[in-house]
Amino acid sequence: MTKWFTFLSTQYSAKFISVGIILVSLVGCSQSIHPVPIAEERVESPGITAHDVRQTAPSKMEFLPISRCCVIGRSVQGRDIYLYLFVHTESFEDSMNLKPNVEKVLILGGTHGNEPTGATTAHRLVAELQKNPHLYVNRYVAVVPEVNPDGLAANSRVNANGVDLNRNLPAANWRLTKRDNAFGGLSPNSEPETQALTKLIERFKPDRILTLHSIAEGRHGNNYDGPAEQLARRLCEKNGYPLLKTMGYPTPGSLGTWAGIERQIPIVTLEFARCRSTERCWTENAQALIEFIQNTDVETCRSEGEKTCSQPSEDTRNKFGR
Ligand SMILES: [Zn+2]
Numbered sequence: 001m002t003k004w005f006t007f008l009s010t011q012y013s014a015k016f017i018s019v020g021i022i023l024v025s026l027v028g029c030s031q032s033i034h035p036v037p038i039a040e041e042r043v044e045s046p047g048i049t050a051h052d053v054r055q056t057a058p059s060k061m062e063f064l065p066i067s068r069c070c071v072i073g074r075s076v077q078g079r080d081i082y083l084y085l086f087v088h089t090e091s092f093e094d095s096m097n098l099k100p101n102v103e104k105v106l107i108l109g110g111t112h113g114n115e116p117t118g119a120t121t122a123h124r125l126v127a128e129l130q131k132n133p134h135l136y137v138n139r140y141v142a143v144v145p146e147v148n149p150d151g152l153a154a155n156s157r158v159n160a161n162g163v164d165l166n167r168n169l170p171a172a173n174w175r176l177t178k179r180d181n182a183f184g185g186l187s188p189n190s191e192p193e194t195q196a197l198t199k200l201i202e203r204f205k206p207d208r209i210l211t212l213h214s215i216a217e218g219r220h221g222n223n224y225d226g227p228a229e230q231l232a233r234r235l236c237e238k239n240g241y242p243l244l245k246t247m248g249y250p251t252p253g254s255l256g257t258w259a260g261i262e263r264q265i266p267i268v269t270l271e272f273a274r275c276r277s278t279e280r281c282w283t284e285n286a287q288a289l290i291e292f293i294q295n296t297d298v299e300t301c302r303s304e305g306e307k308t309c310s311q312p313s314e315d316t317r318n319k320f321g322r
Helices: 006-011 050-055 116-131 149-154 192-204 229-239 255-262 278-294 298-307
Strands: 042-044 064-074 080-089 103-109 139-144 208-215 221-225 267-273
Touching: 064 116, 064 192, 080 116, 080 192, 103 116, 103 192, 103 278, 116 139, 116 208, 116 267, 116 278, 139 192, 139 278, 192 255, 208 255, 208 278, 221 229, 221 255, 229 267, 229 278, 255 267, 267 278
Parallel strands: 103 139, 103 208, 208 267
Antiparallel strands: 042 064, 064 080, 080 139, 221 267
């Protein structure tokens, strides 16, 4: 069987020392924006203990909800980049093997370090998923709350090399630009944070991606790339934010271009209003996040093809914002 998680250990095999299955209380690990790992890999069993499993009738407990916390890479300054994976599976070992016909959802936060509500809201989502396993029945949900941990630590949009990680993807339209706060790096995929993200997407093969950002009040909304217009509209219904087909300025080397337009992975960039608190962002978007995880219209959208799904036009290729 293909063990997609093995790529995690190949890069860090020396430090991937198993500590066995550690059952921890659920809420604790996700309250902090910078969780301190028990080990390189932690294993959590949300809301379920061995005692609970024994007490649960087999007919009601066919699959055990499991969350894993792994390190998928390290930042320029050596900070760990965490991935939380939620899955209902027959065993912990089996959670290493992704089944091909199960939906895979990827949610990202903290790509821009000066947009902390993306990260804090993603952490809040992790906590909610740990407490409520029914939210991710029949799907894999992967959450990376802090794509840019160095930027979050410094309250900086860019990473420690001064690179905008949402301009560093190896998209066809990546280009060398001047060193400002949208600098895309000296070459595409040059940054360790970007490499961790692209490797994750290539191995995990998500069916859809949601990335959490923030922008000036009044410009917030649900922006999309690839075949994600209907999905973005569903989020609009839940959070009341506008649908944003474009934002206003080019974003060469963005995740939306690389994953959405070039790989046709439906991707929504959810832009919170920057001045709003984490609590307000969560309150406004909790239902939208659940909708994104549970949405079943994506296949319909794909099967309907170009008529109803957004296809890249010259206008959207030169996409704005984020
Ligand atoms: Zn952003």
